[in-house]
Amino acid sequence: MVSWRRLPGLFPTMLFLVSTANIFLVFYVKNVIQELKKESHGYLEVHPPSFSHENAVIERLEHLEMYMHNISANSMKKPSHNERMKQKEDDIKLPEESKGEMHQAEKAKEEDKMKKEKKVVHRKLFPDSRLFKRWGADLTEEQQTTAQDLFTKYGYNVYLSDRLPLDRPIPDTRYPSCKEKKYSHDLPTLSVILIFMNEAMSIILRAITSIINRTPSHLLKEIVLVDDYSSNEALKGNLDEQIKNYNAKHPGLLKIVRHQKREGLTQARISGWEASTADVVAILDAHIEVNVGWAEPILSRIKEDRTVIISPVFDNVRFDDFELLEYAVAADGFDWALWCLYEPLPREWYELKDETAPVRSPSIMGILAAHRVFLGEIGVLDGGMHIYGGENVELGLRVWQCGGQIEVLPCSRVAHLERAHKPYLLDFSIAVRRNALRVAEVWMDDYKYMVYFAWNLPVENPGIDYGDVSSRKELRKKLNCKSFDWYIKNVYPNLIPLTTIVGYGTMKNTLNENICIDQGPVPGNTPIMYGCHAYSPQHLFYLSTGEMYIGGLRSRQNTVDRCLTDPGTGDLPFIEQCNEAVKKGLNMHWDFKQGSSVMNKKTRRCLEIVKDNPSSPDRLVMQNCSGQKWNVQHTVKDWGKRSALR
Ligand code: UDP
Numbered sequence: 001m002v003s004w005r006r007l008p009g010l011f012p013t014m015l016f017l018v019s020t021a022n023i024f025l026v027f028y029v030k031n032v033i034q035e036l037k038k039e040s041h042g043y044l045e046v047h048p049p050s051f052s053h054e055n056a057v058i059e060r061l062e063h064l065e066m067y068m069h070n071i072s073a074n075s076m077k078k079p080s081h082n083e084r085m086k087q088k089e090d091d092i093k094l095p096e097e098s099k100g101e102m103h104q105a106e107k108a109k110e111e112d113k114m115k116k117e118k119k120v121v122h123r124k125l126f127p128d129s130r131l132f133k134r135w136g137a138d139l140t141e142e143q144q145t146t147a148q149d150l151f152t153k154y155g156y157n158v159y160l161s162d163r164l165p166l167d168r169p170i171p172d173t174r175y176p177s178c179k180e181k182k183y184s185h186d187l188p189t190l191s192v193i194l195i196f197m198n199e200a201m202s203i204i205l206r207a208i209t210s211i212i213n214r215t216p217s218h219l220l221k222e223i224v225l226v227d228d229y230s231s232n233e234a235l236k237g238n239l240d241e242q243i244k245n246y247n248a249k250h251p252g253l254l255k256i257v258r259h260q261k262r263e264g265l266t267q268a269r270i271s272g273w274e275a276s277t278a279d280v281v282a283i284l285d286a287h288i289e290v291n292v293g294w295a296e297p298i299l300s301r302i303k304e305d306r307t308v309i310i311s312p313v314f315d316n317v318r319f320d321d322f323e324l325l326e327y328a329v330a331a332d333g334f335d336w337a338l339w340c341l342y343e344p345l346p347r348e349w350y351e352l353k354d355e356t357a358p359v360r361s362p363s364i365m366g367i368l369a370a371h372r373v374f375l376g377e378i379g380v381l382d383g384g385m386h387i388y389g390g391e392n393v394e395l396g397l398r399v400w401q402c403g404g405q406i407e408v409l410p411c412s413r414v415a416h417l418e419r420a421h422k423p424y425l426l427d428f429s430i431a432v433r434r435n436a437l438r439v440a441e442v443w444m445d446d447y448k449y450m451v452y453f454a455w456n457l458p459v460e461n462p463g464i465d466y467g468d469v470s471s472r473k474e475l476r477k478k479l480n481c482k483s484f485d486w487y488i489k490n491v492y493p494n495l496i497p498l499t500t501i502v503g504y505g506t507m508k509n510t511l512n513e514n515i516c517i518d519q520g521p522v523p524g525n526t527p528i529m530y531g532c533h534a535y536s537p538q539h540l541f542y543l544s545t546g547e548m549y550i551g552g553l554r555s556r557q558n559t560v561d562r563c564l565t566d567p568g569t570g571d572l573p574f575i576e577q578c579n580e581a582v583k584k585g586l587n588m589h590w591d592f593k594q595g596s597s598v599m600n601k602k603t604r605r606c607l608e609i610v611k612d613n614p615s616s617p618d619r620l621v622m623q624n625c626s627g628q629k630w631n632v633q634h635t636v637k638d639w640g641k642r643s644a645l646r
């Protein structure tokens with residue numbers, strides 16, 4: 001997962017450099033969950049990928065497309081690989097229309113040819129392409145070129161997708177207890193909405209096939225396709241033809257809605273909801289394969305309670321070899337930048353000792369199922385969101401604050417194809433940041449400042465047009481929704497507001513304003529001075545209580561921030577996880593005012609810069625105070641004293 005989506009602004013050279021450095025992933029395992037975070041490094045030297053036992057936040061990894069395998073250890077026993085591989089998939093029939101774009105005979109001929117060619121070692125035309133890291137060693141040069149072109153266009157392996165059966169079996173990743181669960185025959189009906197913008201035809205057809213084969217036919221009322229103004233020709237006439245074929249077999253099952261301009265994924269989901277007619281809607285990406293028994297738990301839960309918004313559990317289909325990676329069940333949350341992330345399962349869930357029990361979740365990742373009318377009553381989704389992002393957290397907050405609930409259902413599993421890159425957007429962070437401000441302004445009351453802090457934006461005049469939010473504010477009023485303060489205390493206590501932030505952003509010394517304090521290499525504990533780029537490794541937060549956080553904002557119970565400390569000896573400052581620093585009694589409190597020195601309250605030494613000789617770069621050191629002055633990018637009054645937070 002590349003983390004440049006998180007980086008504000010687009011400064012091509014820097015972006016490239018930072019992206020290169022950002023490929024290093026930091027792992028952290030704690031208690032029940034293994035989380036992976038894309039860590040951005042300000043320090044641009046290349047270090048080997050390495051593991052660290054700190055800093056576990058999963059940021060908004062394109063909803064689901066994470067290079068992570070999220071394992072809940074403790075009481076969750078996953079079926080063994082063999083057990084899963086033995087899983088019979090013989091309930092899946094192969095409908096005539098699901099035979100793919102390539103004629104069977106042609107396919108056999110090609111496979112034969114490939115087998116013969118296997119012995120020949122082909123020159124690797126794209127040694128640096130992520131497509132060929134694990135896959136494609138047998139391909140001829142011509143095939144490699146075709147596969148690479150398709151990969152560039154779609155972000156996943158369309159060459160392989162076109163050659164896999166549309167009704168391919170996938171491992172049943174449910175807990176054994178889910179497989180034993182019985183559901184009533186009499187459940188609400190279901191509309192499945194698949195939204196797409198320039199997805200590959202075989203991918204869309206495989207999604208449709210999986211839905212038809214793995215949803216009880218008496219419950220599946222319709223599949224609504226929403227084309228968000230794809231430019232891909234194949235998705236026009238050809239797709240209409242395919243729809244006709246399906247409908248000849250299953251009258252009225254498939255519908256298509258086509259946008260006349262690109263409206264973004266939120267609006268595509270809304271259009272699908274508008275066109276749907278069943279009791280329940282499941283709004284999915286078009287690059288999914290639903291797994292066995294995915295629908296019954298959803299329909300049964302919504303039958304019990306129409307105010308529950310549901311997320312299935314996602315497994316990950318790898319973008320290159322289409323293998324399915326099982327993900328552990330987790331709750332869906334977010335950080336203060338509103339990137340989504342996985343949260344450990346709540347203790348109350350474990351206490352139930354029922355693996356099939358719904359998991360109360362603060363938010364959703366994007367894909368959702370809901371009672372169609374109830375979803376309308378609470379305002380569907382915020383159509384003012386642009387392109388990508390934000391809509392999931394907006395729904396999460398709205399549902400909880402306005403009287404609904406969100407649950408992840410462990411027995412409902414959907415395999416989601418990851419992408420190596422998104423063909424429709426180069427820099428996600430611009431859309432995500434803008435959409436995050438919409439969410440903050442409508443739903444977060446004074447806690448909205450945390451979002452500004454996390455994105456390193458000034459609270460006054462951030463210079464971002466987040467559009468008109470008046471109708472969403474009216475909706476909030478009309479529904480008589482609770483405050484964000486209620487939400488954070490009752491639904492998401494894991495997310496920690498920092499009510500004492502008084503300064504944030506980059507930190508410059510007046511002796512040299514081209515360089516900024518930077519967290520330095522990660523893993524590692526030595527902050528450095530580095531050319532200013534203002535991405536998260538250079539985000540610093542100064543609290544009125546004296547702590548100075550470096551390297552972005554984490555602020556969740558299980559992913560604590562990193563604090564600047566003075567070891568008291570030697571000439572280097574040291575960064576330690578703040579909770580550890582407290583435990584170890586490190587010197588972690590600082591005196592600082594805009595334009596003055598940064599002095600450790602205990603040691604009375606100052607954070608300063610020195611040159612070892614006139615031509616060497618500035619180093620960040622701890623030494624006796626010589627009167628050096630520092631400025632932090634943004635200052636703010638003690639915002640936590642505002643009344644809304646109490
Ligand atoms: N999509 C869309 N319009 C857009 C961008 C995306 O309809 O402008 C669709 C896309 O084809 C996919 C879904 O929205 O089916 C979610 O997008 P994506 O899978 O890229 O997001 P992710 O799952 O990575 O969060």
Ligand code: MN
Pocket residue numbers: 063285287416417
């Ligand atoms: Mn997706």
